[in-house]
Amino acid sequence: MRMITFFLVGLIVHVVFFLSIFDIYFTSPLVHGMTPQATPLAPPASRLVLVVGDGLRADSLFTLLHNGSSRAPYLRNVIEERGTWGVSHTRVPTESRPGHVALIAGFYEDVSAVAKGWKENPVEFDSVFNESRHTWCWGSPDILPMFAKGASGDHVYTHTYPAEEEDFASTDASRLDSWVFTQVKSFFQSAKSNSSLRASLLEDKNIFFLHLLGIDTNGHAHRPVSQEYLDNIGLVDTGIAELVSIVEDFFNYDGRTAYVFTSDHGMTNWGSHGAGHPSETLTPLVVWGAGVQNAHRVTEPQSYNDGYLQDWKLEHLRRVDVNQADIAPLMASLIGVPIPVNSVGVLPLLYLNNSDQFKAETMYTNAIQVLEQFKMKMTQKKETTLSFLFTPYHTPFHSPLSVSHQISLCQSLISHALEGLVYYHTYDRFFLGCSVVLGFVGWTSYVVLVILKTHAGLNRHPSLVKLHCWYFSCVLVITMFLLIQRSPVTYYIYCLLPVPVWYSVLRESGTLTDLIRSAPSLPLWKCLGYFVLVAFGIELLVVSFFHRAMLTVGLAVLSVWPFLSGLFGKAKFRSLSWFLGCLCLAAFPLMPVVGREPIIHLVTCAGILTLFTSACYLWSSRHRAPLRLSDRQQFVTQMIHVAVCAYVPYLTHSSLQQKQGLPLLNQIISWTTLASSMIVPLLSSTRLFHRLLSIFLSLTATYLLLSTGSEALFPPVLSWLMFVWINIEQEAMLAQGVSGRQELSTIDFSANIDITKIRQLKLDDIRRSYFFSVNFLVICSHFLHLVSLFSSFDPASVYCFLTVFNPFIMGGLMMWKVIIPFIIVMCTFETIQVATQLSSRSLFLIVLVISDLMALHFFFLVQDYGSWLDIGTSISHYVIVMSMTIFLMLLSVVTHIFTTQRLILWRRPKMHFP
Structure with a gap:
C-alpha cells in the first residue's frame, strides 16, 4: 500500500511540475475589453480577396524555370507590373492553424493551441473577418470553421468540402483547389440572379477568402520538388487569373478591389513543416489592386543579403518583407475596418498607395490599437498585484496627440507598447x-x-x-x-x-x-567516485540534447565497460557482444532523423534482421529453455506475421507511387496488427526469454508498419543490446559474489518473488540505473522529431494505416511508434530487477533522481528571448524530460503487467479415467 501511495504522490507531483511550464511559458497572450480602432478616412478599397496557398514556399513561387519562364506567369506579371511583393516571415510552429491566425487575426497563437485542434478555438479572438461587413470563405473544413466560430454575429459564411477529400493518396490533390475555384465561380454566377446576395456583395468592407490546400497535400504526398507540387502552383496561378477576371467583371471594373496572395507556411524538401527551417518560415506575399503601390523599380542594391533576389531574378523590383502578423493590419487598412483588437502586427506602409495623411492616420490607428492592449494588460496586472510589489513598465511613451501626424513616432510607440505587453505577460514568471x-x-x-x-x-x-x-x-x-x-x-x-x-x-x-x-565507516572514495561519474554522466545527457553526437561518444565509452571492470576475462563472448551492440547503437544518433526520402527497402531488411535474430535465439535455446508445442507454434506464427508486416510498407508505398491509393488488405493487416500488439505477448509463456521474444516480435511487427527507412533497424539493434545487457549483468553479479544467483533460463516472470532474497542497494546499482537512463535518452534523441510531432508533420510514416488527413489519429500512431522502443527498454529493466534480486522500487527511485536532476537542469535553460526557434527548442527539452519521467512512472506499471500476466484463451479438458 505504501508503494502505491508513493507512486501516486510522485505521479501527481511530476504532473504538476510538467503543467507548470504551460502556465509559465504557454499562456495565451490575449487580453479582452479593448475598443476597436479604425481609421476615420475613406479606405481605398471596398472589398478584399485573400487567397492562401497552403504549404507554398517562397522559392517555389518566385524561382524561374530553366528556360527563364515562370510556373506562375500571372502572379509574376503582377509582381513586375502592378503590385508589391515580398516575403512573409512566419513563426514556429509553422502549422496551418497558427499561420492562419497570424494572417487573419494578427497575433501569434500560443503553441498549446495547436494540440487543441484545428477546428475549435481554445480562446476567443478578434479577426479581420469578424470586423468585416461580410466574409465568404471557401476551402478546408479544418481551417474555415474556427474563424466563423470566433466571429460575432452571423456574417462569416463558410463553404467546405468533406474532410475525407483530404487524402494524401489522392490521384490528384490539386482537385481540392479546383473545387474552390469552381465554387467561387458558381457563387458569383448565382449572385447575378439573386438580388439579396447581389446587394450584399455590392456593400463595402467585404472579404472573400480562398483557402487552397492542394499544394500542401501534394507536398506531403509527393514532396515539394515533385511535379505534382509544382504543377499545382501553375493550377493556382491560372485559377487566380480567372478569379480576378470574374470579380472585376462582376463589379464592373470599378477599381475598388484589393487582392492579397500569400501562404500560411512553407515546407521542407522532405515534405514536412512545423519547425524553423527557412523553407518553412519564408512564404510569398503578393498584393495588388485598389490602394496598393504599383511595382517599384530600383537601380541600387537592396538591403537583403540572403541571395534570394538574384536567384529569383527580382533584384530590380523593390522587395518589402513583413512579419506574418503584419498582413492583418494591412488588409484592415485597405478596406477600412478596425484592426483586430489583439493584433500585434505593424502596418507595412510601403504596400500602400495613398496620401501621406492616410498613411499617418492608419499608422496612428495601429499605434492606438496596440497601446490599448498594453493599457489593458497593465491594468489587469496592477489589479492582481499588491501595490507595494507592483513594478510598472517604464518606457518613454509620448502622448498620442503629439504623434498624430508623425509616422516615425507612431512606429516607436508601437515598438514600446509591444515590449510592454511582453513585460506584463511575463510578469509572474x-x-x-x-x-x-x-x-x-x-x-x-x-x-x-x-x-x-x-x-x-x-x-x-x-x-x-x-x-x-x-x-x-x-x-x-x-x-x-x-x-x-x-x-x-x-x-x-x-x-x-x-x-x-x-x-x-x-x-x-x-x-x-x-x-x-556513519560517514567514517563508509567507502568514501568509492562513493565520491561514483557520484562524480554520475554527475558527469548527467551533464553528458543534458549536452546530448543540444549535440546529438555526444550520445555517440557516451555509448562508445559505455562499450568498453566490460574491459575496464574485468568482466572480459570471465565472459569474453558477452563482452564482445556488448562492445559491438553499443557501437551499432551509437551510429543511430548520427543518422538524420528528418530530411530524408523514404527508403522502404531498409524496412524490409529490418524485418529480415528481426527474423534472423529470433531464429538464432530459438535455435540456441532449444536445450537451455525448450519450448512447449503451443509456444513454438505461437513463435512461428509471430515470425510469419513479422515477414508479412515487413512487406506491407513496400506494397503500400508502391501503390501510392502509382496513385492507386491505399490497398484495403494492407490497411486491414496494419490495424489488426496494431490492435493485437499488446495482446499477443500475453498468450505466450511467462518464462523470461520466451516472454521477451514474444514482446519483441509483436512490437516490431507494428513498428515496421510505421517505418519508412533506417529507423526500422533501431528495434532489432536495441533488442540485441538489451539481450546482452541482461546476460552481462548476471556475470557482473557473479563477479561481485552475490549469493543466490538464479539462472536466467529458469526465471519465470509470474513466479512469486521471495522477499527473503531481496537484497540491499549497492553502488553498482547506480551504474545500472544510469545505463537505463542512457538507453532512454538515446531513444529520445533518435526520435526527437516524433516526440515533437506537432513541430514537424510528415504523414509518410502512417500511410499503411490511413492516408486521409486526421491530425489526432496520425499523431497517436506516431507517438505509439515512439513508445515501442521505450517498452522494450522498460521490459529489459524489469528483467534486470528480477534477475539481480533487487526491489523494483529501488532501481526505479535512482532513475527517478537522475531524471529529475536533468529536468531541473533544463528548467533553468528555458529562455524567453532570442529567436522563436530557440525559445521553442529550450521549452521542448524540458517537456521531453518531464514527459519521460511521468511516462517512466506509468510505463513501469504497464510493463510489469506486460511481463507477468498471461491470457489463456482455452484450456484442455481434463481426462477422467475410471
Whole structure:
C-alpha cells in the first residue's frame, strides 16, 4: 500500500511540475475589453480577396524555370507590373492553424493551441473577418470553421468540402483547389440572379477568402520538388487569373478591389513543416489592386543579403518583407475596418498607395490599437498585484496627440507598447519559477532520503518537533497572499506544493543526521567516485540534447565497460557482444532523423534482421529453455506475421507511387496488427526469454508498419543490446559474489518473488540505473522529431494505416511508434530487477533522481528571448524530460503487467479415467 501511495504522490507531483511550464511559458497572450480602432478616412478599397496557398514556399513561387519562364506567369506579371511583393516571415510552429491566425487575426497563437485542434478555438479572438461587413470563405473544413466560430454575429459564411477529400493518396490533390475555384465561380454566377446576395456583395468592407490546400497535400504526398507540387502552383496561378477576371467583371471594373496572395507556411524538401527551417518560415506575399503601390523599380542594391533576389531574378523590383502578423493590419487598412483588437502586427506602409495623411492616420490607428492592449494588460496586472510589489513598465511613451501626424513616432510607440505587453505577460514568471524550483529540489531531496533510509540501515524515527506549527503557518500565509492578489487556481498548486514536500524532507532529517554520523565507516572514495561519474554522466545527457553526437561518444565509452571492470576475462563472448551492440547503437544518433526520402527497402531488411535474430535465439535455446508445442507454434506464427508486416510498407508505398491509393488488405493487416500488439505477448509463456521474444516480435511487427527507412533497424539493434545487457549483468553479479544467483533460463516472470532474497542497494546499482537512463535518452534523441510531432508533420510514416488527413489519429500512431522502443527498454529493466534480486522500487527511485536532476537542469535553460526557434527548442527539452519521467512512472506499471500476466484463451479438458 505504501508503494502505491508513493507512486501516486510522485505521479501527481511530476504532473504538476510538467503543467507548470504551460502556465509559465504557454499562456495565451490575449487580453479582452479593448475598443476597436479604425481609421476615420475613406479606405481605398471596398472589398478584399485573400487567397492562401497552403504549404507554398517562397522559392517555389518566385524561382524561374530553366528556360527563364515562370510556373506562375500571372502572379509574376503582377509582381513586375502592378503590385508589391515580398516575403512573409512566419513563426514556429509553422502549422496551418497558427499561420492562419497570424494572417487573419494578427497575433501569434500560443503553441498549446495547436494540440487543441484545428477546428475549435481554445480562446476567443478578434479577426479581420469578424470586423468585416461580410466574409465568404471557401476551402478546408479544418481551417474555415474556427474563424466563423470566433466571429460575432452571423456574417462569416463558410463553404467546405468533406474532410475525407483530404487524402494524401489522392490521384490528384490539386482537385481540392479546383473545387474552390469552381465554387467561387458558381457563387458569383448565382449572385447575378439573386438580388439579396447581389446587394450584399455590392456593400463595402467585404472579404472573400480562398483557402487552397492542394499544394500542401501534394507536398506531403509527393514532396515539394515533385511535379505534382509544382504543377499545382501553375493550377493556382491560372485559377487566380480567372478569379480576378470574374470579380472585376462582376463589379464592373470599378477599381475598388484589393487582392492579397500569400501562404500560411512553407515546407521542407522532405515534405514536412512545423519547425524553423527557412523553407518553412519564408512564404510569398503578393498584393495588388485598389490602394496598393504599383511595382517599384530600383537601380541600387537592396538591403537583403540572403541571395534570394538574384536567384529569383527580382533584384530590380523593390522587395518589402513583413512579419506574418503584419498582413492583418494591412488588409484592415485597405478596406477600412478596425484592426483586430489583439493584433500585434505593424502596418507595412510601403504596400500602400495613398496620401501621406492616410498613411499617418492608419499608422496612428495601429499605434492606438496596440497601446490599448498594453493599457489593458497593465491594468489587469496592477489589479492582481499588491501595490507595494507592483513594478510598472517604464518606457518613454509620448502622448498620442503629439504623434498624430508623425509616422516615425507612431512606429516607436508601437515598438514600446509591444515590449510592454511582453513585460506584463511575463510578469509572474520569476515568482512561479522559484516556486517550481523549490518544489523540485524538495522532491528530489525526499527521494534521496527515502533511498538512504531504506538501503543504508538508517531507520531513525522522524522528528516532528514544531514541524506542524510551521507547516500550517506556511500554508496560511501563502494562501492569504494569493487570495489578496486574486491569483489563478493553478498558482495555489505551484506555491503550496513545496510546503508538504519540504515538510516530508524535514521529517526525515534524522536520516541525514545518522548518515553523517556513519560517514567514517563508509567507502568514501568509492562513493565520491561514483557520484562524480554520475554527475558527469548527467551533464553528458543534458549536452546530448543540444549535440546529438555526444550520445555517440557516451555509448562508445559505455562499450568498453566490460574491459575496464574485468568482466572480459570471465565472459569474453558477452563482452564482445556488448562492445559491438553499443557501437551499432551509437551510429543511430548520427543518422538524420528528418530530411530524408523514404527508403522502404531498409524496412524490409529490418524485418529480415528481426527474423534472423529470433531464429538464432530459438535455435540456441532449444536445450537451455525448450519450448512447449503451443509456444513454438505461437513463435512461428509471430515470425510469419513479422515477414508479412515487413512487406506491407513496400506494397503500400508502391501503390501510392502509382496513385492507386491505399490497398484495403494492407490497411486491414496494419490495424489488426496494431490492435493485437499488446495482446499477443500475453498468450505466450511467462518464462523470461520466451516472454521477451514474444514482446519483441509483436512490437516490431507494428513498428515496421510505421517505418519508412533506417529507423526500422533501431528495434532489432536495441533488442540485441538489451539481450546482452541482461546476460552481462548476471556475470557482473557473479563477479561481485552475490549469493543466490538464479539462472536466467529458469526465471519465470509470474513466479512469486521471495522477499527473503531481496537484497540491499549497492553502488553498482547506480551504474545500472544510469545505463537505463542512457538507453532512454538515446531513444529520445533518435526520435526527437516524433516526440515533437506537432513541430514537424510528415504523414509518410502512417500511410499503411490511413492516408486521409486526421491530425489526432496520425499523431497517436506516431507517438505509439515512439513508445515501442521505450517498452522494450522498460521490459529489459524489469528483467534486470528480477534477475539481480533487487526491489523494483529501488532501481526505479535512482532513475527517478537522475531524471529529475536533468529536468531541473533544463528548467533553468528555458529562455524567453532570442529567436522563436530557440525559445521553442529550450521549452521542448524540458517537456521531453518531464514527459519521460511521468511516462517512466506509468510505463513501469504497464510493463510489469506486460511481463507477468498471461491470457489463456482455452484450456484442455481434463481426462477422467475410471
